[in-house]
Amino acid sequence: MASPTVALLGTGLMGAKMCRRLASSGFTVQAWNRTVEKLEPLAEAGAKPCPTAAAAMDGASVVILMLADAPAIRSVILEDPSAKALLKGKTVLQMGTIGPKESAALAAEVSAASGCYVEAPVLGSQPEAEKGTLLIMVGAAADPKDDPTGPVWPLLLALGQELNIHYIGPVGTAAAVKLALNQLIASLTIGFSTSLGLVQRSGAPVDKFMSILRASALYAPTYDKKLQKMLDRDYGAANFPTKHLLKDVRLFEAEAEAAGMDTAVPSALGSVVSAAVARGLHDCDYSAVFEAVYGPGEGAGQAQAEAEGAEGSGAQ
Structure with a gap:
């Protein structure tokens, strides 16, 4: 055929x-x-x-x-x-x-x-x-x-x-499952960014933190996929840009609110992703949310340079 x-x-x-x-x-x-x-x-x-x-x-x-x-x-x-x-x-x-x-x-x-x-x-x-x-x-x-x-x-x-x-x-059920999964992308990435940021700020060795995390039930493979980008504060070309993650988190929040759920968590996630977008990181890989939770410091200039280099690289 x-x-x-x-x-x-x-x-x-x-x-x-x-x-x-x-x-x-x-x-x-x-x-x-x-x-x-x-x-x-x-x-x-x-x-x-x-x-x-x-x-x-x-x-x-x-x-x-x-x-x-x-x-x-x-x-x-x-x-x-x-x-x-x-x-x-x-x-x-x-x-x-x-x-x-x-x-x-x-x-x-x-x-x-x-x-x-x-x-x-x-x-x-x-x-x-x-x-x-x-x-x-x-x-x-x-x-x-x-x-x-x-x-x-x-x-x-x-x-x-x-x-x-x-x-x-x-129709509608697959869209809901997809949004639920993308909400996890935001939750896992922002949660890991926040933990990694505190480890770095405290002076504790990141390799020790990661060894313990990998051996625990808390580990998710995405952490290692995004770790080096966050350590380098170099987010590069995006397979999935920050601006698209923001769209999806906001969609999830709206659907959760319409379903009568508490939206405190998706609202907070959206605020973090929005802060990364506001820093000019909209076309960078979504691991750039690390910038929003880590705050200013050494490496921030590199992240901004990458953001400027990524301008215009998104879909359509």
């Missing part, structure tokens, strides 16, 4: 890698991005650059969304009459991080336009997208695995692996 033609809207940090992965897996990919220059390397990888979202959607059976947020999605596929008219008979595969209520509202609008909506947010960064090993959470009326010859399942297999594709439930 021939692979379907796919429209991929949004070729930022993750979208570009996913586009390359799909093209190399035999799919015909019609790509669109607001920043046209980001499409040029994808043409060399086998994708077809398109001047508008509607042009990318024309002839495609699946429209993959890797746009910044729900307002951007609505602007691109629902508020543009030419794009909205092309939703009829198509499957919209929403793979970015948005709120559960936002996803449910988009699903209703896509359905009203005679399209089918599936949410499939991913956990992982650019290396996983490139290798096709993303963790994928699916929210839909039915598990796409039950329709292996349908348009969605082959795409998910190309971007993840069968063991990494998890059907969660109806």
